[in-house]
Amino acid sequence: MNILSYDFMQRAFAAGIITALLASVMGVFIVLRRMSLVGDSLSHAALAGVAGGMLFGIYPFYGALIFSGVAAVLIEFIRSAFKKYSEVALAVVMSGGMGLAVVLISLGKSFNADLMSYLFGSLVAVSYQDIMIISILGFFIIVSVVLLYRELFSITFDEEFAVVSGIPVKRINFYFTLLTALVVAISVRIVGALLISALMVIPAAVGLQLAKSFKSTFVIAISVALFSVITGLYISFVFDLAPGGTIVLIASAILMIVICLKGVFNRWMQKNF
Amino acid sequence: MYKAGENMIQESSSSLVKEQRQVVSLTDVTFSYNGTPVLQDVSLSVEKGDFVAILGPNGSAKSTLLKVMLGLLAPQAGEVRILGQKARQFTAWDKIGYVSQQAANINTSFPATVQEVVASGYYTGFGRIFDRGKRKAAVKNALEAVKISGLSHRLIGQLSGGQRQKVFLARALVRKPEALFLDEPTTGIDTATQEEFYKLIYNLHKDHMTVVMVTHDLTRALKMATKVVYMMDGKATLYKDKGNFFENFTSKILEQGGQG
Numbered sequence: 001m002n003i004l005s006y007d008f009m010q011r012a013f014a015a016g017i018i019t020a021l022l023a024s025v026m027g028v029f030i031v032l033r034r035m036s037l038v039g040d041s042l043s044h045a046a047l048a049g050v051a052g053g054m055l056f057g058i059y060p061f062y063g064a065l066i067f068s069g070v071a072a073v074l075i076e077f078i079r080s081a082f083k084k085y086s087e088v089a090l091a092v093v094m095s096g097g098m099g100l101a102v103v104l105i106s107l108g109k110s111f112n113a114d115l116m117s118y119l120f121g122s123l124v125a126v127s128y129q130d131i132m133i134i135s136i137l138g139f140f141i142i143v144s145v146v147l148l149y150r151e152l153f154s155i156t157f158d159e160e161f162a163v164v165s166g167i168p169v170k171r172i173n174f175y176f177t178l179l180t181a182l183v184v185a186i187s188v189r190i191v192g193a194l195l196i197s198a199l200m201v202i203p204a205a206v207g208l209q210l211a212k213s214f215k216s217t218f219v220i221a222i223s224v225a226l227f228s229v230i231t232g233l234y235i236s237f238v239f240d241l242a243p244g245g246t247i248v249l250i251a252s253a254i255l256m257i258v259i260c261l262k263g264v265f266n267r268w269m270q271k272n273f
Numbered sequence: 274m275y276k277a278g279e280n281m282i283q284e285s286s287s288s289l290v291k292e293q294r295q296v297v298s299l300t301d302v303t304f305s306y307n308g309t310p311v312l313q314d315v316s317l318s319v320e321k322g323d324f325v326a327i328l329g330p331n332g333s334a335k336s337t338l339l340k341v342m343l344g345l346l347a348p349q350a351g352e353v354r355i356l357g358q359k360a361r362q363f364t365a366w367d368k369i370g371y372v373s374q375q376a377a378n379i380n381t382s383f384p385a386t387v388q389e390v391v392a393s394g395y396y397t398g399f400g401r402i403f404d405r406g407k408r409k410a411a412v413k414n415a416l417e418a419v420k421i422s423g424l425s426h427r428l429i430g431q432l433s434g435g436q437r438q439k440v441f442l443a444r445a446l447v448r449k450p451e452a453l454f455l456d457e458p459t460t461g462i463d464t465a466t467q468e469e470f471y472k473l474i475y476n477l478h479k480d481h482m483t484v485v486m487v488t489h490d491l492t493r494a495l496k497m498a499t500k501v502v503y504m505m506d507g508k509a510t511l512y513k514d515k516g517n518f519f520e521n522f523t524s525k526i527l528e529q530g531g532q533g
Binding site: 163213 | 343345369380386393396428
């Protein structure tokens with residue numbers, strides 16, 4: 001049985017591969033900047049966007065894009081008021097987003113299968129329109145990150161030094177949060193709002209365990225994300241499981257195995273060398 | 274203008290020649306943290322070729338002064354100029370090198386190699402696609418200058434504190450700046466490596482690099498520096514002759530009878 005003979009599976013794989021690439025690349029920067037919760041905050045806002053879209057008859061994916069974009073602006077705005085406690089901004093936007101989502105859902109009485117697909121991801125739900133949006137935005141995001149690679153490295157490693165190098169740190173930080181919002185909105189389709197953050201953080205965490213340089217961190221994170229998404233989609237198709245959960249479980253398993261093997265390896269090295 | 278005081282040297286009104294010689298100049302600068310002033314009406318200037326040591330007791334805002342000089346902190350009052358330009362509009366960052374107190378509090382699990390860290394100092398804006406070759410050469414030279422070429426592929430977290438601080442020095446030097454700003458560069462480093470580090474700085478200064486260094490090491494400062502800024506209670510006093518500072522400093526300590 002060739003699962004790629006189904007049109008909807010072709011679309012799911014295309015969307016999944018782009019999502020894996022974007023989420024893992026952004027994830028490395030996000031984890032190193034100790035902003036692992038950003039994905040969570042933005043995804044709750046994206047969920048409110050989905051609910052709002054359903055309520056007002058706008059395509060929910062657009063609702064997610066708009067709301068997570070607005071949430072990104074809000075995070076930066078609140079953060080500037082609480083410079084020393086940047087996690088306050090994340091907590092406020094996360095609970096605010098969830099609150100708004102719940103209210104909008106109850107207003108629209110829209111707790112249905114369609115909403116469930118945005119919560120936990122879906123294989124059958126990816127439309128041609130979704131693929132078009134995901135591809136165009138995905139290309140734009142990857143080009144942005146490649147062009148800003150040096151700036152992002154410098155800011156992530158040592159923000160003060162980045163300022164003295166002449167990097168427009170504030171503007172790039174803001175742009176980066178907007179890019180993250182786009183990635184979150186894109187990921188809602190395939191892994192679901194509740195699990196996006198995991199797809200950003202877990203591959204990056206594996207990268208940090210094994211990396212021999214900054215660049216190799218990306219290679220590892222991308223590989224882990226691609227492997228998890230491809231096998232996860234396959235397994236969820238065969239066993240009729242929610243794709244988001246399956247993907248995240250595979251990625252988590254890889255992280256656990258890597259941590260254990262690394263511990264064993266280090267002990268073996270200490271004993272023998 | 275400086276506040277009244279015997280040891281403060283009067284600055285003549287700035288002629289154009291003088292301005293061109295100035296690396297950094299502060300005029301009546303006041304800086305406060307949450308309403309508490311830590312720098313009050315500070316005026317001083319660093320000229321090309323100077324080696325200025327910023328001294329003072331713990332908590333006397335030495336690092337704050339350095340950050341204000343670099344435009345990292347914006348003062349509430351007064352004017353800061355870097356190489357003649359207002360700090361806020363300053364753009365010639367390639368002429369400025371900065372080594373912060375990083376080595377002591379760096380995230381040791383950051384997955385970056387020495388080479389990647391030093392290369393991050395070679396920032397040339399958005400037209401950099403064509404600079405690849407130049408950047409590589411500059412990184413190589415900077416690593417050789419601080420004698421750590423052998424470490425270039427090691428992860429930053431695997432180095433000792435002293436080696437790491439040399440990496441940060443290389444990162445500051447990679448664009449061949451005219452002036453180097455150092456904030457307690459040898460905190461938490463063993464004495465032998467400190468010696469080596471200071472020798473590097475001393476040689477750079479001999480090759481006409483302007484150096485501004487925050488330090489608590491009085492003997493070292495008096496040995497290497499040409500001028501001293503002494504910080505105390507929000508005031509910064511510039512001694513253009515370090516001998517002058519030394520006399521004043523010892524007599525002050527004698528007067529206070531060891532209270533300070």
